[in-house]
Every structure is written in C-alpha cells, then in structure tokens.
Amino acid sequence: xxxxxxxxxxxxxxxxxxxxxxxxxxxxxxxxxxxxxxxxxxxxxxxxxxxxxxxxxxxxxxxxxxxxxxxxxxxxxxxxxxxxxxxxxxxxxxxxxxxxxxxxxxxxxxxxxxxxxxxxxxxxxxxxxx
Amino acid sequence: xxxxxxxxxxxxxxxxxxxxxxxxxxxxxxxxxxxxxxxxxxxxxxxxxxxxxxxxxxxxxxxxxxxxxxxxxxxxxxxxxxxxxxxxxxxxxxxxxxxxxxxxxxxxxxxxxxxxxxxxxxxxxxxxxxxxxxxxxxxxxxxxxxxxxxxxxxxxxxxxxxxxxxxxxxxxxxxxxxxxxxxxxxxxxxxxxxxxxxxxxxxxxxxxxxxxxxxxxxxxxxxxxxxxxxxxxxxxxxxxxxxxxxxxxxxxxxxxxxxxxxxxxxxxxxxxxxxxxxxxxxxxxxxxxxxxxxxxxxxxxxxxxxxxxxxxxxxxxxxxxxxxxxxxxxxxxxxxxxxxxxxxxxxxxxxxxxxxxxxxxxxxxxxxxxxxxxxxxxxxxxxxxxxxxxxxxxxxxxxxxxxxxxxxxxxxxxxxxxxxxxxxxxxxx
Numbered sequence: 001x002x003x004x005x006x007x008x009x010x011x012x013x014x015x016x017x018x019x020x021x022x023x024x025x026x027x028x029x030x031x032x033x034x035x036x037x038x039x040x041x042x043x044x045x046x047x048x049x050x051x052x053x054x055x056x057x058x059x060x061x062x063x064x065x066x067x068x069x070x071x072x073x074x075x076x077x078x079x080x081x082x083x084x085x086x087x088x089x090x091x092x093x094x095x096x097x098x099x100x101x102x103x104x105x106x107x108x109x110x111x112x113x114x115x116x117x118x119x120x121x122x123x124x125x126x127x128x129x130x
Numbered sequence: 131x132x133x134x135x136x137x138x139x140x141x142x143x144x145x146x147x148x149x150x151x152x153x154x155x156x157x158x159x160x161x162x163x164x165x166x167x168x169x170x171x172x173x174x175x176x177x178x179x180x181x182x183x184x185x186x187x188x189x190x191x192x193x194x195x196x197x198x199x200x201x202x203x204x205x206x207x208x209x210x211x212x213x214x215x216x217x218x219x220x221x222x223x224x225x226x227x228x229x230x231x232x233x234x235x236x237x238x239x240x241x242x243x244x245x246x247x248x249x250x251x252x253x254x255x256x257x258x259x260x261x262x263x264x265x266x267x268x269x270x271x272x273x274x275x276x277x278x279x280x281x282x283x284x285x286x287x288x289x290x291x292x293x294x295x296x297x298x299x300x301x302x303x304x305x306x307x308x309x310x311x312x313x314x315x316x317x318x319x320x321x322x323x324x325x326x327x328x329x330x331x332x333x334x335x336x337x338x339x340x341x342x343x344x345x346x347x348x349x350x351x352x353x354x355x356x357x358x359x360x361x362x363x364x365x366x367x368x369x370x371x372x373x374x375x376x377x378x379x380x381x382x383x384x385x386x387x388x389x390x391x392x393x394x395x396x397x398x399x400x401x402x403x404x405x406x407x408x409x410x411x412x413x414x415x416x417x418x419x420x421x422x423x424x425x426x427x428x429x430x431x432x433x434x435x436x437x438x439x440x441x442x443x444x445x446x447x448x449x450x451x452x453x454x455x456x457x458x459x460x461x462x463x464x465x466x467x468x469x470x471x472x473x474x475x476x477x478x479x480x481x482x483x484x485x486x487x488x489x490x491x492x493x494x495x496x497x498x499x500x501x502x503x504x505x506x507x508x509x510x511x512x513x514x515x516x517x518x519x520x521x522x523x524x525x526x527x528x529x530x531x532x533x534x535x536x537x538x539x540x541x542x543x544x545x546x547x548x549x550x551x552x553x554x555x556x557x558x559x
Contacts, residue, residue: 024558047558069554093547103483103544121484128491 007047012038022046028074029056035064042067051097057083062090072097072106080104131162131263133199136188137169138208143302147353148203148232148252150292155253158290160260166195185211189218192226199263201229201256206509206529209234216243229259233320234529236512240276249513250274251282251310251324253289286310286329291337293345300346305353308334308367312355314411316449317515317523318437318478318508321355328363335370342374349405356435357408361419368406372426375404404428409435412472413455420462434472439492440485443478448515453492460496472497476545477508477531479516479523486545490552502553507531507546 007024012034054075076099087094231248255274261267311324
C-alpha cells in the first residue's frame, strides 16, 4: 500500500556522504545528537523516512521534523495514546514498527503476507480482497 | 422594493450562477424590483473564525444600501455564519426581511431572525416571495418556503440565462448547468432529490453562443451531476462548445480581412486555451466515447465520482457500482489524453479505515494516471436521504460527519492523515 521503499537504509551515524543520486533515504535515529545532520538533508529534495526508537522519542522532535516526509516510531509500550496525540497535533499519521497489529503498524502496508490477524476487515485488506 | 442577494464565498472570481438564476427569473415577472447581487469572499474558514471583518464589511454594505429584503445563499462553508449574520441584521433594522436559501438551509433555521427558508428550487420561491411582499399573493400560497408545498420548474427553458444579467464580463471560472436533478439517487447527494430535467439544446445553443461572444473566461465548468448520463446530449453540448470556442479563437486572433480567406479554425493558435470541466459517472463511458472526447480542441478535464470500492458501503449509499466496468474505463482513460481525477469519500455509513484503504488501493492499482488520491470528508447535506432518514442513519446536526455507525472522529481524522501521507509518498513514487 505505502509504496515500497526503493531507497537506501542507514543509521544516523552512518549517513553516506554522497547522496546526489539518492532519491529516498530511510534513517534510524541512534542519537538525538544526530538529528541536525538529518534535518540538513531536507535541502536535498529527497524523500526522508526517519525511524525514532521509543527511548529517544520526545514531542519536540516532531516540531523540528517539519518537512520530513515520514516518521515512524520503533517499539511500543502499553499506552501509546499520548504519543499518538502528539503525532495528530503535528498533523502526522502515527506509524509504528514492532507494535501491535493494527492500522499504525507499517508491516500491514509493507509486508502484508507476514501479518496474521483475526480482524475481518484487516484480513480482507491484507489479502487484497475488494 | 430593493433586494440584496448576498453570497459568502471561499473562492473569488467564480460566476455566482445560483444568485443570477434568482435575479433573472424574478425580474422576468418583476422588472420594477431593484435586485442587486453582491459577493463577499472570506478566504479560508479559519480566517473567518479568527477575523470577523467580512461580517463587518457586509453589514456596513447593507446599512448603506438600505434594502427591504436581504437573501443569503448558505453552503457548507457559510451555513453557520449566516445565522449570526441574520440576527445582526435584524438588530440593525428589524424591518428588513431575511431569506435563507442554498443547500445548507433547513427548517431549524426558521427563527425570529429569519422570515423565509427556501426549501426547494429557489427561483420559484424567490419570485413568489416578491409577489407576496407586493401584496399580489397570500403567504400560504408561496411555494418552496418553510413547510409549504414544493414544486419544480417543469420547463427549464423558462429560466432566463443568468449571464444576461451580469455586468462583469470576465471571470476566472464560469459555470453552466445543462440539466437539473440526476438519473441516480445516491443517499449523500443533493442532486438526487429532484427529477432529471434538461434545458433544451436550442436554449443551450443560443445561450452558449451568448456566453462565448460576450464573456472572457478560461475555465468552463458544467455542473451537471453526471454529464455523461445521456451520451448523445453530452456530445451535442460539447460540439456546441467546440464550435463557439473555435469561432471565438478565430475572432480574437485573426483580423477581420483575413477571416474572409480560407483560414480553418483548427489552424488558429489558442493563446489562452479553454479548460472544460465536467463530472462523469465512470461506468457510463466506453471506448468510442473516450475517442470522441479526445478530438475536442479545448482541454477537457473530467472528474469521476467513485466514492468507494466497498460493496456494502456502496449499497448503503444507494450507489450500485460495477467495479469491473470501472476498471475497464480507467484502463481506457489511462491510455487516452483526457485529464481525469477520481474521487473517494470517507465517513460514509458502513465504511471503516481498512475498507477505505481498499478503495485507495483500487485507485492506485487502476487509476494509474491519477497523481493523487482525492478523498472528500462526507458532509451530510440537508434534504438528502442520509439527512432525512433519521431512523436508518441517525445523522448529527453538523454537516461534517464526526461519527458514523462504524467510525468515530479519531478514525475519520486518521483516515484524512493517512490520505495526506499517501499523497506525500505519491509525489516521490
């Protein structure tokens, strides 16, 4: 559903120097100190996906990340509502990796064949039934 | 008698077709009445909420004009505002009669601040209100107001062509209707109420010629609900537009003496190409129609009403759709030169997040020339089945759906955010 990611994937400590031919990049944030490096990439007019581990998440990151095309949280805990509310306040759909199987989990869009669920409508969606 | 017809609009420089229909029809019977149309544009809804200057501007205008009657058109973006506005006008001068019309009016708005609520075709009501105010008709004999009997104009050719009453001759967008009502009866649609009636081709030929000869515009929108529901009629109208467009191009570009020579219209370079927009029902298109549509020299842009790919949602909306036929038509359109976009709606009864995703996926898969997902938030319009059938659909007062049988406000807002995200992705795909 969400287009497959045909770019490069890297961690925030290992962003390649040469990015001129890169149109899409997915970056796993390893340290808050790397954030500015990632924000500097916005000037390169490429698609940026930022993956934020839950232990590094803070609302202020969303504020700084205006112009980053997709933000995904890595990890989950019992009550994600407060964080999801932050995402909504910044007009972003809250995506999660390694979370429960529901509409927030990017696996249902990227790897539907690996997802198992009892939700009737989600099953239909995963099986491409229209 | 002096009457002000006021419009509060989001977009500027679009010909106010409805208000001019009212004026034209009323003046046919009451040429002595002074009817003035004035539009105020408040930009976005948020700018209205934070800045009420438009209200002050319009009220000041009314105070200086000293009308006997003020009529407002109420749409989704102005429905709530005009209620406040009506109250303020009555405070300024309680003798001013106030008429509310448009798709967003309903009987609940009939308060001490409002004298007439138009609930059917406005031309009839407006003309008969003037009859009444002049003492020529009893109040209870006025049709299409309050809870009175409603009637429709049988012969649409009785309506004077609105553009003949307009002084301003250049607009970014002009709009015409070639019919009223619709073949279909979708539960969300305002067009579904009345029976389908057509303006005659003679009326359209005469008046399109007038429009092209007297007005400057680059966008012509045909506002019929499903312009392709009668293909012969559709092509007859498009042929007229082509003819008058060519004539106008020739007139504008080629000097008089050259025109006598053998200059074919198709050789004339159109400096300001005309864009013609219309709404189609996709299943009613076929290969031959698409081929013919491609032959026109103006830029044709079609908007295809689709709403959902989910059978249950479509059934509840009373909109049976042949998905296989839609796929075929989209494949043909993908190969054609016709610009198209196809619309979805979220917040319909029976729909949910995953069903809506399926609808998005249908478009991503089959509407491959569609550069973005266009998804409209379902608005419950007054006098539609979704509004009136309280037992089945239990509508809320707000026209913007905030809750359905299957979704709450969070579901709906997440759907909107997901569509925004998807469109961001599509820019890079």
